[in-house]
Amino acid sequence: MPAKRGRRYNVGMTLHIDQPAAFAPMMPRVVPPAPRPRAEQMRPIAFLRTLRRNPIETWTQAHFERPILTGRGLLGIGAVINHPPSIRRVLLDNAANYRKDALQKRVLAPGLHDGLLTAEGAVWRAQRRAIAPIFTPRIVHAFSAAMIRNAEALAERWGRIRPGRIVDVQKDMHRVTLDILGDTIFSTGIENDPETMLSAMSRFFQAVGTLDPADLLDFPDWVPRLSQRRSKPEVAYFEEAVNAIVDRRKALIVSGEEPPVDLLTLLLRASDPDTGTGLSNEEVRANIITFIGAGHETTANALTWSLFLLSLSPEWRERLAAEADRALDGPPEGVLDRLPETRAVIEEAMRLYPPVASLSREAIGPDDLCGRRIRKGALIIVAPYVLHRHRLLWRDPDSFDPGRFLPGARETIDRFAYLPFGVGPRVCIGAAFSLQEAAVVLATLMRRFVLTPVAGFPVEPVQRITLRPRDGMRLVLQHRGA
Numbered sequence: 001m002p003a004k005r006g007r008r009y010n011v012g013m014t015l016h017i018d019q020p021a022a023f024a025p026m027m028p029r030v031v032p033p034a035p036r037p038r039a040e041q042m043r044p045i046a047f048l049r050t051l052r053r054n055p056i057e058t059w060t061q062a063h064f065e066r067p068i069l070t071g072r073g074l075l076g077i078g079a080v081i082n083h084p085p086s087i088r089r090v091l092l093d094n095a096a097n098y099r100k101d102a103l104q105k106r107v108l109a110p111g112l113h114d115g116l117l118t119a120e121g122a123v124w125r126a127q128r129r130a131i132a133p134i135f136t137p138r139i140v141h142a143f144s145a146a147m148i149r150n151a152e153a154l155a156e157r158w159g160r161i162r163p164g165r166i167v168d169v170q171k172d173m174h175r176v177t178l179d180i181l182g183d184t185i186f187s188t189g190i191e192n193d194p195e196t197m198l199s200a201m202s203r204f205f206q207a208v209g210t211l212d213p214a215d216l217l218d219f220p221d222w223v224p225r226l227s228q229r230r231s232k233p234e235v236a237y238f239e240e241a242v243n244a245i246v247d248r249r250k251a252l253i254v255s256g257e258e259p260p261v262d263l264l265t266l267l268l269r270a271s272d273p274d275t276g277t278g279l280s281n282e283e284v285r286a287n288i289i290t291f292i293g294a295g296h297e298t299t300a301n302a303l304t305w306s307l308f309l310l311s312l313s314p315e316w317r318e319r320l321a322a323e324a325d326r327a328l329d330g331p332p333e334g335v336l337d338r339l340p341e342t343r344a345v346i347e348e349a350m351r352l353y354p355p356v357a358s359l360s361r362e363a364i365g366p367d368d369l370c371g372r373r374i375r376k377g378a379l380i381i382v383a384p385y386v387l388h389r390h391r392l393l394w395r396d397p398d399s400f401d402p403g404r405f406l407p408g409a410r411e412t413i414d415r416f417a418y419l420p421f422g423v424g425p426r427v428c429i430g431a432a433f434s435l436q437e438a439a440v441v442l443a444t445l446m447r448r449f450v451l452t453p454v455a456g457f458p459v460e461p462v463q464r465i466t467l468r469p470r471d472g473m474r475l476v477l478q479h480r481g482a
């Protein structure tokens with residue numbers, strides 16, 4: 001760990017193993033890297049600078065210890081809530097009183113337009129009703145063959161790498177998840193060169209995911225945003241690529257040929273069951289970009305963190321390899337149900353490193369949360385990164401322990417204390433899709449390979465739009481049983 005950053009991190013390079021009396025004779029504790037919560041709130045300029053560099057470094061001990069913190073900050077009057085009943089109220093029971101806040105929309109809307117993630121009100125409701133039937137278990141199951149095929153292609157590529165070499169795991173997870181989205185959205189894959197698409201996408205997220213000072217300071221919309229100007233070529237690249245694919249598919253449908261059954265055809269055929277209205281051309285395009293934007297980095301990072309955590313735990317590596325030996329050769333449908341331990345590792349990885357580290361809403365009218373008065377216009381933050389490590393909600397919160405998510409233990413977790421996919425009407429529409437995808441990829445890799453840490457390689461979580469390792473993720477690749 002570089003000394004400068006390491007001072008504020010709770011562990012050294014990667015791993016901190018100790019065995020306090022309470023845990024003996026269980027397995028050694030694995031405490032993976034995370035910023036050490038601050039003793040006190042920062043002053044405004046330092047806060048802004050840190051928020052831009054890495055928002056998860058702004059959290060204080062009080063956030064991890066108290067159910068609610070309210071106050072006036074640079075982002076206005078707000079509340080950070082870690083109180084499950086209040087979270088339930090904001091995101092479910094009284095969700096009509098809370099909308100996505102302006103800052104979030106300013107960051108995401110230029111890239112995602114009015115797709116499902118950023119739309120509001122009647123437009124969102126009609127889209128959600130039309131799109132929900134596309135992500136039913138039956139359709140998601142039908143995508144398992146494409147997921148397995150792409151996971152095996154990656155395993156074949158790794159199989160050709162000499163044992164003991166270092167692999168760039170983050171890059172490979174980005175590639176496999178993009179290939180899977182390509183196959184399931186467009187069937188024929190992303191027709192543009194995947195490398196160009198991948199690097200354009202990564203630059204897009206780098207630019208869009210960095211908070212612009214003009215947004216933070218709530219400057220009016222006409223003030224130019226440097227980050228948006230920088231990401232313009234990437235936005236244009238996506239839009240042109242997607243437009244070309246959508247136009248080709250529409251032409252195919254018009255010609256009377258039977259189109260492939262993939263997310264694009266399903267979107268073009270989707271309609272609001274209440275009104276019978278289909279999605280407009282713009283809505284189809286916006287949602288294709290939204291599926292890639294919302295579904296790619298998130299799943300790639302969930303997988304990257306899962307592989308990293310497994311590199312620290314020989315016990316769980318072995319358990320997953322054995323489970324994959326038993327479960328992978330059955331029929332593609334229902335594969336996730338046959339991989340409970342793999343799923344538990346992914347869920348634990350998303351607890352410690354939630355790909356979406358923070359959710360926010362703006363109160364449309366006043367409310368009461370956890371005994372505090374919430375004013376109209378208040379910014380409400382529900383941060384899965386904090387919630388998932390909260391001292392009042394989790395035992396040994398900073399340790400890697402997938403056992404919490406095994407059947408029997410999982411049912412005891414409060415639904416509103418664990419939110420990698422959000423909850424309520426705006427819950428992630430792709431949750432089942434991405435869990436199945438991540439489980440298939442992880443099991444396929446664990447069956448054939450053993451990954452271990454690279455000595456001296458710094459692993460540091462950084463929040464952009466998603467929570468990712470700052471310097472990528474390099475791990476040593478060994479072939480299992482070799």
Ligand code: HEM
Binds near residue numbers: 128298355430
């Ligand atoms: C590990 C992977 C994923 C994670 C952690 C994740 C997380 C989330 C979260 C937390 C939300 C709620 C945001 C809020 O309430 O403000 C969300 C919404 C959404 N996600 Fe995901 N997501 C993942 C994968 C996917 C995939 C694969 C797709 C599509 C193929 C997708 C599409 C969406 C969409 C369209 C929404 C907006 C839903 C709405 O507002 O109605 N996500 N996601």
